[in-house]
Amino acid sequence: MSQRSPVATLATLRRLLLALLLFGLVGTGTELILTGHDEDVWQFIPLIVLGMSLVAGFVMSVVITRRLAASTIAIRIFQATMVLLILSGGLGSLLHYQASVEFKREMDPSLNGFALFSSVIQSKAPPTLAPGTLALLGLLGLACVFRLDIHDRSPNS
Numbered sequence: 001m002s003q004r005s006p007v008a009t010l011a012t013l014r015r016l017l018l019a020l021l022l023f024g025l026v027g028t029g030t031e032l033i034l035t036g037h038d039e040d041v042w043q044f045i046p047l048i049v050l051g052m053s054l055v056a057g058f059v060m061s062v063v064i065t066r067r068l069a070a071s072t073i074a075i076r077i078f079q080a081t082m083v084l085l086i087l088s089g090g091l092g093s094l095l096h097y098q099a100s101v102e103f104k105r106e107m108d109p110s111l112n113g114f115a116l117f118s119s120v121i122q123s124k125a126p127p128t129l130a131p132g133t134l135a136l137l138g139l140l141g142l143a144c145v146f147r148l149d150i151h152d153r154s155p156n157s
Helices: 006-034 041-065 072-107 113-121 132-144
Strands: none
Touching: 006 041, 006 132, 041 072, 041 132, 072 113, 072 132
């Protein structure tokens, strides 16, 4: 049994993380489109950020799978789109939370404190924690390029 070098193992892990990221981006984008997440300008933000992340992810996949030396600009653009995913996930959770609070208070004006918070967090329309998926995908993308040296080429990986 031949042992893989640490460089080859790292290259394999990067490819796997990137594949998971691309799968998650496509799946999340598809879900948002199929559920009609396009009623106002705010709802287009995750679709736009997901699209940008897909493009950046495909560029990075070419770099990683072809064992090319990544340019600093390609890595920075990819990292920036991942940060945008994280920020849009946080913003989405905040917007979902606010919308759910308004809805819950209309349904039951006596709700407040922990009872309101608990009801909002468990809400399915809008799902308060669902945008956290975008943040998770952004973190996955950042892990994928963590310490990616622009001069590294993975020999025989």
